Amino acid sequence: MQTQPSIQFSKRLLYNLLDKRPPISELKKIHAQIIISSQKSLTDSLIHCYLRTNNVNVARILFNNYPFPSPPTLVWNLVIRAYSKLQGDAYKVFDEMPEVDVFSWTSLLGAYVNGGEMGVASKFFEEMPVKNDVSWAVMISGCVGCGRYAEALRYFGELGKNEHNVKTNEAIVVCALSACAHLGALDRGSWIHGYIDKNGISETSNIRTALIDMYAKCGRIDCAYRVFDRISKPDVHNYTSMISGLSIHGLGEDAIRVFNQMLVDKIKPNEVTILGVLNGCSHSGMVQQGLLIFYNMENSWGIVPKIEHYGCFVDLLGRARYLAKAFGVVKSMSIDPDVVVWRALLSACRVHRNTYLGERIVNHIGQLDSQSQRGAEILLSNLYASLGKWDSVSIVRHEMSKQKNQSDIGCSWIEVNGSIHEFRVADHLHPQIIEIREKLSEILKGAGLVGYAANINHVSFDLSDEEKEQAVAWHSEKLAIAFAFISTAPKTSIRVVKNLRTCEDCHSALKAISKVYNRQIIVRDRSRFHTFRDGKCSCNDYW
Incomplete structure (x- = not known):
């Protein structure tokens, strides 16, 4: 019986196949061909591909058995970056590097940030001998992600002094504007807007979306609308930011108007858009419009309601005194309600002083998992307190003390x-x-x-x-x-x-x-x- 000759792949062909970033099933076949044909020079590309498919263990084996004296700095940086995302051995890999560059430092900085070690990241950032725009973006976005908004603005201010010879990029600007939005720091946000114009930074869709969001959340919905009105062809993110901004200002009719214009422009809404519109209806008492949007969101735009949409819908009904209907919606939800949904319903009971339904809701929550119960007791306690039922308050708070739940501090x-x-x-x-x-x-x-x-x-x-x-x-x-x-x-x-x-x-x-x-x-x-x-x-x- 004659054996089938094995097919030999050229180095160029194998390189081209790796360059297409194949899925793991194909990557294993290419790896086998590289071994058969002894194409050791393709190890760098192979490591890169395994890292892109999140097969860090295989990439590390190839890295540890590198066929040449030492992997190039680029490959070291790729491994550090992969470990930083997985909160793995990024620190150990960095310490083993024979030579480091700004990408190495930034990759390790990313490892600290992704691990939530912002104190260590801050100290490491100050000690970095060289920083580029990506380094600053990682640090500032890390602060924003951890809720350290004032610190994010401090770093942005330091970068803005032009002492570091680093050009501000889109990611940095968007993160700084996000920090201003969270803090309601209008003066700082307006300064950043001026900084964008002064330094000739292109107002990309992301930056315009962030500007609209910042002005809206800093209380200047008029400025937000001016930014939006200057956009010749708004995309879904621009529209969504404007709709959400109008909604939190209680301008439900304006939010609906912008939403309808979005549909006229044939821009398909996303999940956040619908959430913004529902929020606007809720704060403006527009129950019928909210009902139409909620019950048509899947058929009209292919958006399946998520927990956030249910929470907003329940809030809409509760504010408008449709408490029993809101409770019925919660009990019939296709997904398990979370504490936000229960909070919306119980808050409505407190506002409308409906103790009977409040007690029914808490009894119902008591049959669910502890995650759903979290936060319900303090709302019931407040409801009893508003009615002067101090014995009931004492009983609820006694139960709360057993569970060691803590409410948010104002x-x-x-x-x-x-x-x-x-x-x-x-x-x-x-x-x-x-x-x-x-x-x-x-x-x-x-x-x-x-x-x-x-x-x-x-x-x-x-x-x-x-x-x-x-x-x-x-x-x-x-x-x-x-x-x-x-x-x-x-x-x-x-x-x-x-x-x-x-x-x-x-x-x-x-x-x-x-x-x-x-x-x-x-x-x-x-x-x-x-x-x-x-x-x-x-x-x-x-x-």
């Missing part, structure tokens, strides 16, 4: 003279806290002249009325506003960002303060904007 940020100041509820840490509290007491007395009285219904502990008034007086946004009174000229607009939903007492207080002191106060809470002017709020008390 925190607010305000930008004054280019610096970001943070305040927590009942803050003791700010260096001017005594002066701030004195000013706050003075402001609240003034607010009382137009009928403001502390709303103590939602204080979650059985305290005396005087103690309850003190508790609500020291909420973080009130402290931030008192600091603004101390630090800015009279009649200057005040902008505050808060991590939680604005409570009813703060909402009433800020309306009164805006009237007595002739100040425009703009607050962005967890879900939307509130613009207080002349004793009224842009939300029309629908939030």
